[in-house]
Amino acid sequence: MNIKEYTDFLRISGVEINFDATFFSGQCFRWKKVDGGYIGVVNRKIVLVYPQDNNTFDIYNCSPDEFKKFFYWYFDLDKDYDLILKELSEHDEILKKAVEKYRGMRLLNQEPFECMISFIISQNNNIKRIQILVERLCQAYGEKIEYKGFSFWTFPEIEDLKKVSIEELKCLGLGYRAEYIKDAIAKLEEGKIDFESLASLESDEARKILKTVKGIGDKVADCILLYSLQKYDVFPVDVWVKRALREYYGIENIKQLRQFIKSFGELAGYAQLFLFHYIRNSNK
DNA sequence: CGCCAGGCGGGGG
């Protein structure tokens, strides 16, 4: 990888990133398309990304230091994707196709609080509505930031949300999830949930603790573990994945499912990312 | 109007 500094952007070359697949695979909800690129709010800043030819992209509003310290991690660039994708391809034919089609998709390492709240919101909702609800939450309680004429809001901090009532959250259209969000914040405040200590635990232990929050079940817990706590042995299962696993792999029960997930070892999360995206886009 | 959407909690077998 090579980083070249220009007056107001960095040119990163030697890394293959499929931004469409990465940003719109359902692992995150705040990136948007702009003319020729993508805009997002990450690390409390507005960031613009413009893909170029030959495994190169430009990134605006990001210093070389910030790229090395934050985005290198965020885009999962410390991993050897050649190796990961090779192993997935060798697992079976379905995964081989998924990997071929979406080569360059990255598993994002996101901020745990944003990830937790976003996936609590995601339950029983479609992607479009998840995006709208997350955006409303940011506009109501986040901090307004600007860059090159774009204005956005940061994702609210725990401090910003702890004084907000359930009723106020419901006004945003969150419905019964408002109560769940409040419970998550209360448990964070009380120290019953602590992301740092969760990250140090085995996935099964961490999942149990996350599930003590009202509104966090297996699926939401696994998304938090995989997308923000680096638990790559976790494989979130939703209705789509369940259906696909039955159809493609003949998986009918929990026992078979556990065995299937275990067969990927530490790459289960990567397998899920590629399988899920492949399934979602091939069926329509 | 009913049904569904990238689940979950609560109750009952």
Added chain:
DNA sequence: CCCCCGCCTGGC
């Protein structure tokens, strides 16, 4: 443990 139902809300 497994199954089943209702659920805020908005779109179709």
